[in-house]
Amino acid sequence: MGRLDGKVAIITGAAQGMGESHARRFVSEGAKVVLADILEEKGQALADELGNNAKFIKLDVTNQESWENVVAETERAFGLINILVNNVGITTTKSIEEMTLDDYHKVVSLNQISVFLGMKTAVSSMKKAENASIINISSMNGLVGGAIGYTDTKFAVRGMTKSAALEFADQGIRVNSVHPGAIETPMIAQADTKEAVAEFAKSIPNKRIAKPEEVSNLVLFLASDESSYSTGSEFVMDGGLTAQ
Template structure:
C-alpha cells in the first residue's frame, strides 16, 4: 500500500524546487495534494502533470486572508487536510550592515509569519493523526554569515514547531521541523551557480550538495504514519554539515 494513501496535503512553495519534488513524491505515494504558490504558471503546469490527485491554488503565505481560501480549496477538492508542508521560503544574502529593514521584514513575513499562518489555518480542518512539517534549515541550527534575516526566520520556525507540538499533541497532531543543508534548487543556484554547489559540497562529509528529492523523501516519512511517535523533533538532512565545527576545517 502507498505510504500516503488517502491523505490530503497542502504543500506551499510547490511550484518548483523542494516543493515540486515533494508534490511529485506525495502523489506517487497516494496523497491528494493542493499545490500552493505565488508562481501561477509553473504551479498550474505541475498540477496538470500530476493529474486528478493535484490542484493548484494561488497563495501568498504571508497574507492571512489567503490561507482560509487555500484550506477550503483543499477540503472542497479532496477532503480534510491531513498534512501541511510549510515549504515556501525566500533567502536574502547580505552583510548585517547592508541589510535593509524592508529586506529583513520580507524574509520574516514569508518564512516565519507564513509558517505561523499556515499552522493556524489548518487547525480547523486537520483531524487526529495529522502532520505539520515545517521546513527550517541548517541555518535554524547554527548561523551563517550574510544571512541575518534568513537565519532569524529559520531559528524561529524551529522554536514555533516545538510550541505547536506541545499544544497540539493532545489532539493527535504531530509537528516537526526539517533542516536541509545546501540543496540544489534555483534559490541556492542564484547565490553562485555550479561553483557555489561545488564549493559547499566539498566542505561536507558526503562531498556533495543534496537533491530536492532527498528532502521530499524525508517529508514523506514525516507525513506518513511511519513517524507516528515523532513530534517536536528536528530532522536534519545536510550531508553532514552540522556534524562538525569550525576548528575541523
C-alpha cells in the first residue's frame, strides 16, 4: 500500500524542480495528482510520463479565476481535494535600491498571493474531503534574513500558514510550512543566482546543496496521515544553517 492511497493532490509549479519531484513521489505513493503550472509543454510531458494518476492543468497562480478552474477540473477528474502543495516561488538578488516596484510586485504575487489564492479556492473542497493537508513551501529565509522581496514573502507564507492552521484546525484541514535551504532546482541555477548559491554552499554545516527528493520526503510525510497531529508548524531542512 502507498502512503497516499486514495488521496487527491494539487501541486503548483509541478512541471520542474521541487514540484516535479513532489509529483513523482506522490504518484508513486498512490495519490492522484494534478500538476498545476504555467509551463504547458513540460507539465503535459510529465503528466503523460506519470500515467493515469497524473493530470496537467495550466495554472496562473496569481489569478483567482485560473485557480477556480484548477479546483473545478481537479474535482471533475479525481474527486475532492485532500492535499494542496503551494510550491511555486521565485527569487532575486537585487538590492532594495535596484529593485523596481514592478519587480517587487512580481515576487509578492508569485510567492505570497499565490499561496493565499491556493488556500482560498481549494479549502471548500478540502473541508468536504476531511482529513486534508495544506503544505506551503516557504524557505529558511522565512526564518532568517536574506534577499529583499524573497525574504519578505517567505516570512509572509510562514505567517499565513499559522493563521490558516488556526482557522481550519476544527475543520479537518492541517496547514504546515516547509523551510528548505539551498536545493538543486532551476530557480537557483539562473545566471543571476548560480554563482551566489555556490558561494553560499560553503557556509552550510552539511557542506552541500540538497536534492529535491530530500524535500519530497518531508512533503510526503506532511501530506500523509502520519503527520495527523502536526499543524501550524515549521519544518526546516537547511543542512544546519539556521542552527548556527
